[in-house]
Structures are given as C-alpha cells and as structure tokens.
Amino acid sequence: MSKSTSNRFILLTKAALICLMLVVVAGGVVRMTGSGMGCPDWPKCFEQYIPPTSEAQLPNNYKEIYSEKRSKKIMRFxxxxxxxxxxxxxxxxRNDPSILIEQNFSAFNTWTEFINRLIGAISGLLVFAVFVFSxxxxxxxxxxxxxxxxxxxxxxxQAWMGAMTVAT
Known part of the structure; x- marks a missing residue:
C-alpha cells in the first residue's frame, strides 16, 4: 500500500475517532438537558427530516400520535x-404507563437531540468508510x-440501542 493511501486511511480513522468522541459528548449533553425525547420518533424527528422549531408546526394531537406509536414499538421490543x-x-x-406520557414540545430539546443524531449519523458513515477503506x-x-x-x-x-431508548 502506498504511503499516501496509508496516510488517507489514518486521517479517515482519526476523523471517525473524533466523531465518535463527539457522539459521547453530545449524548452527555442530551442526557444532562433531558433532551432524549426531544425527537419522539426515529430515525426522523416528528416525522420530518428537519425538525420543527415551534409547536405550531405540529399536529394538534401530536402527543397522542407519538404515544400510540411508542406503545406499538414498546410491545415489539x-x-x-x-x-x-x-x-x-x-x-x-408493558406495565409502565409513565413511558407513554409525551413531553411538551421544546425546540431546544428537539434540536439538541437532532444534533446528537446528526453527529451519530456522520460517525456511522465515517466508521463504515473506515471499514470499506480497510x-x-x-x-x-x-x-x-x-x-x-x-x-x-x-x-x-449503538444506533439501535439509541432508537430503543427513544422508544422506552
């Protein structure tokens, strides 16, 4: 393998490692701010690729919608x-009614969780690129x-566990 190929592999691996560390930091921020349910569904956030910034952008019965979806996901899990x-x-x-209670919408929590997911997705892509390059x-x-x-x-x-955490 040429030196330039080896250097690119090392650079890609370092980028993946940095992103993985950022996922840990972002996960800590999500946990400390209570933003884990900022996006009640997965992989989208409020059924959107770009999350809302105000409650007015959501259906009036959004809490019931996501509570029902969560209930189905919990039963599968x-x-x-x-x-x-x-x-x-x-x-x-199955018998814990508290996990079906939806939080009130918070743009801060939604975007904190969304940014965490973006960092996670970038990390996943970089890790996959490292594998392909390897x-x-x-x-x-x-x-x-x-x-x-x-x-x-x-x-x-880890991504699957994150999705299950959102569900439960």
Whole structure:
C-alpha cells in the first residue's frame, strides 16, 4: 500500500475517532438537558427530516400520535425481550404507563437531540468508510479489516440501542 493511501486511511480513522468522541459528548449533553425525547420518533424527528422549531408546526394531537406509536414499538421490543428470556423486563415495559406520557414540545430539546443524531449519523458513515477503506489491507492485515467490521457492528448496535431508548 502506498504511503499516501496509508496516510488517507489514518486521517479517515482519526476523523471517525473524533466523531465518535463527539457522539459521547453530545449524548452527555442530551442526557444532562433531558433532551432524549426531544425527537419522539426515529430515525426522523416528528416525522420530518428537519425538525420543527415551534409547536405550531405540529399536529394538534401530536402527543397522542407519538404515544400510540411508542406503545406499538414498546410491545415489539417487549416481545424481543421475551424471546431472549428477559420476561421480567418485558413485563415492566408493558406495565409502565409513565413511558407513554409525551413531553411538551421544546425546540431546544428537539434540536439538541437532532444534533446528537446528526453527529451519530456522520460517525456511522465515517466508521463504515473506515471499514470499506480497510478492505484494501485484507491481504496484508486481516486483523485491521476484522476490527473495522467489528466497529461497524458496534456502531450499528449503538444506533439501535439509541432508537430503543427513544422508544422506552
């Protein structure tokens, strides 16, 4: 592999690492500000790619709409938990009415969560690019390719867990 190719791979890997650190920081900000439910659905935010900035941009019954969607998602997730033997956790989810209560709209919370998601998406794309780029090293460094693939799997799992967190 040429030196310039190697340098580009290192630069891409560093960019992915920086973005992953930003995801951790953004996740902390979301948690500290209580913005996790700022976008009640996933992957969109209030059924939009660009979230609203005021409650007037939402349907009058938006709380009922998202509560019903969350209820369906919770039932699916509880079914998955039962399939893997976590019956107690599934029952807790099904019987906890507090997770169906929608927050009042807050542009700050919505945009805080939306920015967190954007950083996460960019991180995911960079991690995937690192994996694709690592395929050039498959003959000389199989471990690098496998670790890059493992990183893609981990970030996909993290995104799924984020979606489940929004649901529950």
């Amino acid at each position: 509880a079914g998955l938990l039962e399939q893997i033997g976590l019956d107690d956790q599934a029952n807790k989810l 395929l050039k090293y498959i003959r000389s460094n199989k471990a690098l390719v496998l670790l890059s693939l493992f990183q893609v799997i981990l970030i996909a799992f």
